[in-house]
Ligand code: SF4
């Protein structure tokens with residue numbers, strides 16, 4: 253019965269979306285693409301009808317992680333049911349190619365390289381179908397041979413997590429001695445493989461800014477440059493990055509949350525990073541400048557941080573390793589083994605999820621709310 257209701261609602265919402273898109277086309281005639289995009293998001297946000305398509309889809313390919321990072325809760329999710337297989341991944345990629353051809357499919361979640369056969373299958377099949385991909389990895393298993401196979405499939409970018417310039421800092425946060433040396437090897441291997449194979453994939457570094465590594469953050473830029481990375485992204489630490497493992501920690505008790513008395517240090521760090529960004533220094537800093545300027549307020553105001561309007565329901569979703577589609581743990585919790593992705597996007601459950609996102613009270617510095 254639920255399946256019939258979801259399918260029926262999907263047909264109705266898809267119809268509303270098609271009608272709305274036609275009306276928008278008339279209204280936006282002569283507008284610049286940027287203005288047209290803004291209008292589309294505003295109309296979607298106000299009506300709850302998705303007049304947009306996802307730009308980013310993240311997919312968990314592995315049911316485990318080879319690290320137990322102190323700043324992460326995802327590895328604690330050890331629910332073992334039937335994980336995704338090649339058949340499911342093929343269906344997801346076919347659906348994206350047919351319905352969301354401009355989306356980037358990002359392999360992330362726990363550690364995707366832990367399931368190397370499925371990762372390579374997904375990368376290579378997506379390449380055949382013309383679906384753009386990206387990969388987030390902790391770099392633990394990425395040696396030169398692994399790097400060559402990755403860049404051969406030409407993902408748009410491969411992003412490697414590095415949380416300290418100094419080995420001691422990274423190894424502490426990642427809870428594994430020697431992990432810093434492996435990340436350095438991973439970035440260098442990817443850069444060398446990309447150059448020798450003339451691949452277009454970009455090699456990126458991503459770093460979680462927290463109380464422990466605060467002073468190292470400006471220096472991270474020069475360090476990423478010395479490894480040959482093309483871009484660098486700073487992510488503000490989040491209290492619970494799993495979105496489903498309750499209860500949440502408390503800010504005051506969390507070792508990694510930037511403390512009140514350390515906020516002046518953070519303000520100086522942000523100024524240094526902004527100066528590098530404004531000077532156009534390489535690697536490119538991919539954070540939005542407004543997002544960087546908000547870092548001190550984010551850590552100062554905690555649950556009261558005012559983030560603006562979240563557009564995550566109109567441009568993004570995540571596919572959990574067991575196949576459930578979610579946006580930050582708010583729903584719609586429909587499974588790709590049961591429903592095609594485009595039906596999920598237009599379902600009533602997704603409509604309900606978009607309403608819940610409007611009420612989201614999680615302090616958040618994601619990029620999903622910068623348009624409105
Ligand atoms: S942050 Fe990434 S690498 Fe670390 S435990 Fe979590 S999923 Fe694994």
Ligand code: SF4
Nearest residue numbers: 562564580612614616
């Ligand atoms: S504000 Fe949006 S992107 Fe941030 S946690 Fe809430 S739903 Fe997710």
